[in-house]
Amino acid sequence: MKFDNPEDIIQLTPLWEGERFSNGRPKVSEDVLKRMRKITLEEAWGPLWNRGYTFQFEGDFKIIHPDKIMVGRAVTAVMVPKRPDLHETLLNYGHEQEGRKGFFNQWVIDSLVEDDVVVVDMFDKVHLGTYVGGNLSTAISTRTKRGGAVVWGGIRDNQQVVEIEDINIYYRGSDPTAITDVTMVGMNVPTRIGKAICLPGDIVLGTPSGVIFIPPHLAELTVVQAEKSQVRDIFGFIRLKEGVYSTAQIDTAWTLDMWQDFMNWFDNDPTAAEYRHLSWEKELAEAQKSDSSGSNHDVRL
Missing domain, CATH: 3.50.30.40 (Ribonuclease E inhibitor RraA/RraA-like)
Structure with a gap:
């Protein structure tokens, strides 16, 4: 050996x-x-x-x-x-x-x-x-x-x-x-x-x-999913404090309108700056698909 x-x-x-x-x-x-x-x-x-x-x-x-x-x-x-x-x-x-x-x-x-x-x-x-x-x-x-x-x-x-x-x-x-x-x-x-x-x-x-x-082959995926969860939580806390959404809306599947609201916040709010290396194409595509079909599936990873 x-x-x-x-x-x-x-x-x-x-x-x-x-x-x-x-x-x-x-x-x-x-x-x-x-x-x-x-x-x-x-x-x-x-x-x-x-x-x-x-x-x-x-x-x-x-x-x-x-x-x-x-x-x-x-x-x-x-x-x-x-x-x-x-x-x-x-x-x-x-x-x-x-x-x-x-x-x-x-x-x-x-x-x-x-x-x-x-x-x-x-x-x-x-x-x-x-x-x-x-x-x-x-x-x-x-x-x-x-x-x-x-x-x-x-x-x-x-x-x-x-x-x-x-x-x-x-x-x-x-x-x-x-x-x-x-x-x-x-x-x-x-x-x-x-x-x-x-x-x-x-x-x-x-x-x-x-x-x-x-495992090394899952390391980047793990970090990306964690970061996406973190920044979604930040957005959710802000909107809850503003009274824009209920906890039920934040904690379940997001509608296409909510995703659009999130993306506008994500692209412009300084709080999200450190997360802007993240891509949301998959989530947006799923939200658009759910919206067009009338269903509402959670697209959290």
Whole structure:
């Protein structure tokens, strides 16, 4: 076996058609990452759930900075309890054949680049299972700039880690012991985090409620749908305060007249300026079709 094998990563992510890193990991654009930081957990969850991705969220974590949002591209790792023959074989292979330095967790952190998030299945081990402490968390900050880590296991040096402001870490528990008696059996492979699954290159959205893993081929679609929901809500709040529409009108299918009202507001009101990269052709076409047929179908995505 090989760690961080490009052929395996490409095979695991066939639906991604965009740019990739040299190891084959999908590289969702910086623009999408930036926009992802402005959406809520529920806005990200809906498009995934509706497409059959029902095991992407896990919320049973402690959080270093519970008031901060974390967004980045996943770099995954799978750890298992130590079995001496397997442990020595894989550790020696990494050192001798792949030129890696230090212990397994250092291999993963040494591979990080800007906007990465470490996602590691530590099989919920906390005592003697502290994947990062002060030093490695500092290294994550230096390499990722604003990324972090999701650890289904332990961390240490919390008093030091909490002082690192530009990253976030989701973890199961704290312990003063160092990591030991564990072996990494996969790097950038499918990784189970509680009841969720994460693949290399998934977009990790960490919120106060927990973490959701967004497949790269659905990342832009998820952001677009979230942004459309946000700007429609802004318009709805304004019109409700003005007494133009009732809550029933806002919360159900919009008529063609309402869509025309919205588009006029969208094109001219300064409040909508940051959303003007969005296209509404599909929604308008559906509204026109419904109007001409006399039916009224909701065209929310």
